[in-house]
Amino acid sequence: MDVVLVRWPEESEHLAELRASGVPRLLLVGPDSAPPAATDPLEDWVRLPAEDRDVRARVANLESRAAVTSARPSLDDDGLLRYRDRWVSLSPVERLLAVALVGRYGAVVGREALSKQAWPDGAPTRNALDVHILRLRRRIADLGLEIRTVRSRGYLLQAAATGRADLAS
Amino acid sequence: MDVVLVRWPEESEHLAELRASGVPRLLLVGPDSAPPAATDPLEDWVRLPAEDRDVRARVANLESRAAVTSARPSLDDDGLLRYRDRWVSLSPVERLLAVALVGRYGAVVGREALSKQAWPDGAPTRNALDVHILRLRRRIADLGLEIRTVRSRGYLLQAAATGRADLAS
């Protein structure tokens, strides 16, 4: 994931979005501004004016941190879905669906497979899968994950699109 | 834990020790040296000459990172639960519950296990556990700790969610 440069404090609104969505960022702190306080390892700052090599070094560091942290959601033994530094608990059915989706993270999982996973002995209703996908979607939204629909193929779990411009349309 | 200032690259031997032992550190990079590359969140650097306020800000950030990362609640023999720089006293039953929760800090502990821990010979009532969890919750709130419920699975002890002003009051 690419590091975003943000002027601070001028673009603090933008910064809030980036923080929320976990995008690594380098704050460019004006000569007269106080440096920011943040414990997030994916955030760093430089005092302007700055040497080019220093900015590059900080960007590179943030990139490698992001690569290390490079988040894949994981499902622990307790039925918790963990992603980055947050987690949500899943209900039993949602957990089964999540097993399949996390197992093929970033790839399409067919409705058939999902249905089989959640209800090995047959789904109660055709609609049941849709409803549980809906509920799972709402839960994982807090984590910055989303389930995309691939029409007539299935569903796909991925990191939520940042900025959300494409979701608004 | 205190942040250690290290000249770089002059004191690279000393730096290796600090990295190995997980001590937060700020590297003071000479005017002619290339900045270091490190993904460790407990390491940062400044280019010399540096403004005093900038050094202080980076030290403060490293300190709070160390506090967040390393902070684990601990129980001493007197039944005191310590976290960061504060503590609360616990009643005997609460202490037993805390032992189990602290032992699996950040992970789910089943109601079963908690019940066994507090009452090895069998819990007085199914509801007794709920009540003691409730009381324990109220005590540790002052420490910045919280017990989250994972429905039908158990409870989980963690640092209180930040950014919630209503919890701070």
Place this chain on the structure above:
DNA sequence: GCCCGGGGTTCACCACTGCGAAACATTTCC
């Protein structure tokens, strides 16, 4: 263009269960 249908989303509703929380009763300990 118009209508229609398949695929998918969302909502409202129901029955059920787990847990929260208050209120009260009882015991323990200084």
Place this chain on the structure above:
DNA sequence: GGAAATGTTTCGCAGTGGTGAACCCCGGGC
């Protein structure tokens, strides 16, 4: 005795899974 600790009961709410129905979007047939 009195305060803290513990046990018990009860009420209610919120999470869960299932179901039906309305709606929306898109593409195909006419």
